[in-house]
Amino acid sequence: MKKITFPHMADMYVPVRAFFQELGFETVVPPAISKKTLDLGVKYSPEFACLPFKINLGNFIEALERGAEIIVMGGGCGPCRFGYYAEVQEAILRELGYSFEMFVIEPGLFSNYKRIRNVFGNIPFHRLLPAARMAWKKAAAIDEIYRLVLKMRACEKKPGQVNKIYDAFIGEIDNTVSVDKIRLIKKEYEEKIKDSKAEYKRGIEIRIAIVGEIYLVLEPFVNLEIERRLGELGVVVERELYITNWLLDFLNLSGERKLMERAAGKYLANFVGGHGQDSIGHAVIYAEKAFDGVIQLAPFTCMPEIISRSILPVVSREEGIPVLSLFFDEHSADTGIQTRLEAFVDLLERRKILQEGSFCESR
Amino acid sequence: MKADNDYYLGIDVGSVSTDLALLDSFGNLVDKVYLRTRGKPISILKEGLKILEDKWPGIKINGVGTTGSGRYLAAVVAGADVVKNEITAHAVAASRVNSDVKTVLEIGGQDSKIIIIRDGIAVDFAMNSVCAAGTGSFLDQQAARLEIPIEEFGKYALMAERPVRIAGRCSVFAESDMIHKQQTGHDLPEIIAGLCEAMVRNYLSNVAKGKEIKPPVLFQGGVAANIGIKMAFEKELKCPVYIPEHHDVMGAIGAGLLVREFILKKKGKTKFKGFAVASLDFATRAFECEGCPNHCEIVNIFQADELIARWGYKCTKWDMLNDNTG
Structure with a gap:
């Protein structure tokens, strides 16, 4: 049986590995994304490809070196270049001399039945549902706990405490092979995180919503751990983009899209690829929910997010919510990001104190 | 009191x-x-x-x-x-100097920023992200190349009758373009004035892009000492630009x-x-952690022989324990 690998995106490897394991396949999870992954990806990628492309390619090289034989990669046919990534990556890897098979998940998965058989051989279909269920439960538990992490970092008792609890949680969820235990593990860690609650680090609740391109929003390595930095600065973070939400949306099972499109309508009425329209729509929704600020994250050269970036200043003005846009590539440096985040959070804090009328510092 | x-x-x-x-x-x-x-x-x-x-x-x-x-x-x-x-x-220093200030232009050694202030608080800001053309270091270099003391640089711009147009998009190209203009026989003041204008154009179309610049405008940072840049800003913005007395230490x-x-x-x-x-004696010692492929460059800061700070790491391995020295 051939060994399967796939690209990293935050903790997505946990449910994906569980899925293939339940079906009886062996997986090679690429090593955690590191500077080496980035260096490999940058070295062999076209310079103007976006950062996700480069990291994916680095993941594949590191996994192939560890014996992976099948690469599973996403596809698509939208205006975003992502739809072509798998093909280009395959060509690059073949030129480098690797032998492997590539399976691209295209929309309309079931029409590709024959292709699935050619790559994976006979899949035991009676095990498909339990495997999907296991993967889904793990993904949902991770998303639910991480949602809590994004809130509680802002008010943890000891600095870094919530991160440590979360790391331990991921380890346990990854190790469990029983669907029933997932719920128990989730409950246990939910309590642990809630127990770490103290006062807000800044003495005041500041809420920032994150919008943007899915890979940059989800993957901490490429966004230079922006959510952790915000948590350290005492900011509550929320976002709509999660693996499970994205999957529901992809399968047309989410009601969120309609709300988003309605909210975006005034500013951007069309789908522009990727999550470009979502960035606008969600910025509006978070403004309505009285969030203090919005941060947009995207890779440098990302077409859909460039469109939303040029519209966001209008949204900011009309909806009365400060917006900070950050674009990343392999040259992005932590210090520049840290300075901008600190300044943005200061700005939101002073604005909020003034609005609430509790600003009584005399000059 | x-x-x-x-x-x-x-x-x-x-x-x-x-x-x-x-x-x-x-x-x-x-x-x-x-x-x-x-x-x-x-x-x-x-x-x-x-x-x-x-x-x-x-x-x-x-x-x-x-x-x-x-x-x-x-x-x-x-x-x-x-x-x-x-x-x-x-932003805080600017509001102290002029409580009505609405726009702060700041150009330092290697970064330039714009801060939009309304009713005494910062409401928006931007910093140069990909390019340092038009910051103090570049002016320093050009002044040295032309053998003009940096303090005098701006005054040359004032002597120009008709500034030449310099390509200001990138500092390397700006330098080539200046050399070219020298070789075609333009006067130094005209070239320097042209450079000031190019830098201001570059700043307004990159850093300040899409920002609502309203007077009063304050110009601070080391580059504010350059009268040529100040004049170029006033010409582009069509409003007076004030330079605080202590612009260099704002x-x-x-x-x-x-x-x-x-x-x-x-x-x-x-x-x-x-x-x-x-x-006191301070020392910094850096080393590369071999613990994972990230190869973090970790810096230790010592006061005498005591470790007082450490940074540069990504994981928790190098967290300083029992640190109460602050």
Whole structure:
């Protein structure tokens, strides 16, 4: 049986590995994304490809070196270049001399039945549902706990405490092979995180919503751990983009899209690829929910997010919510990001104190 | 009212200059020190403290605030109560100088920023992200190349009758274009005036893009000393551009004002280690961690032989335990 690998995106490897394991396949999870992954990806990628492309390619090289034989990669046919990534990556890897098979998940998965058989051989279909269920439960538990992490970092008792609890949680969820235990593990860690609650680090609740391109929003390595930095600065973070939400949306099972499109309508009425329209729509929704600020994250050269970036200043003005846009590539440096985040959070804090009328510092 | 002996110290450690601002108990500037960082932030900071100590023997510092790209380093060396990013510090200092200010243009050694202020608080800002064309370092280079003291550089621009157009998009191309214009026989003042205009165009179309620039406009940072740039801004913005008296140390003033605000609110005791810092030995030792493929470059900061700070790591392996020295 051939060994399967796939690209990293935050903790997505946990449910994906569980899925293939339940079906009886062996997986090679690429090593955690590191500077080496980035260096490999940058070295062999076209310079103007976006950062996700480069990291994916680095993941594949590191996994192939560890014996992976099948690469599973996403596809698509939208205006975003992502739809072509798998093909280009395959060509690059073949030129480098690797032998492997590539399976691209295209929309309309079931029409590709024959292709699935050619790559994976006979899949035991009676095990498909339990495997999907296991993967889904793990993904949902991770998303639910991480949602809590994004809130509680802002008010943890000891600095870094919530991160440590979360790391331990991921380890346990990854190790469990029983669907029933997932719920128990989730409950246990939910309590642990809630127990770490103290006062807000800044003495005041500041809420920032994150919008943007899915890979940059989800993957901490490429966004230079922006959510952790915000948590350290005492900011509550929320976002709509999660693996499970994205999957529901992809399968047309989410009601969120309609709300988003309605909210975006005034500013951007069309789908522009990727999550470009979502960035606008969600910025509006978070403004309505009285969030203090919005941060947009995207890779440098990302077409859909460039469109939303040029519209966001209008949204900011009309909806009365400060917006900070950050674009990343392999040259992005932590210090520049840290300075901008600190300044943005200061700005939101002073604005909020003034609005609430509790600003009584005399000059 | 407090005794006149109470002071606050603001420190701005930037890429090009290290500035200190000494404020009295009301937040007024009483003295300032402007030194070139020259890539030696710790020893220059010590030098700055020594200068202040010699001029103001026996004064009591109630609080220390640091800012600038070297703010964390300065904070552990001097012992700081407030560590603030340079955008907030500049905004606070600008509002103090002119409480009506609506726009702050700031051009420093290696970065340039714009801060939009409404009703006394910053509501928007932007910093140069991909390019340093049009910052102080580039002007420094060009002044050196043309053998004009940097202090005189702007005055040349004023002598120009008709500025030539210089390509200002990129500092390397700007330099080639200047050389080209010299070779085609243009006067130096016209070229320098052209460069000032190109830098302002570049700033307005990159850093300040999409920002609502309303008067009063304040121009601060080291480059504000360049009268040529000021004139070019006024020409483009069609409004007067004011340069605060202490434009070169506004970041340090802001850090001082912020620490004053903090100490008054908290009524705490300062973490300042005293002017004796100037005679202490500090050392930095860097090494590459081989623990994972990230190969983090970890820096240890020592005071005498004691480890006082460490940074540069991604994981928790190098977290400093039992650290109460702050």
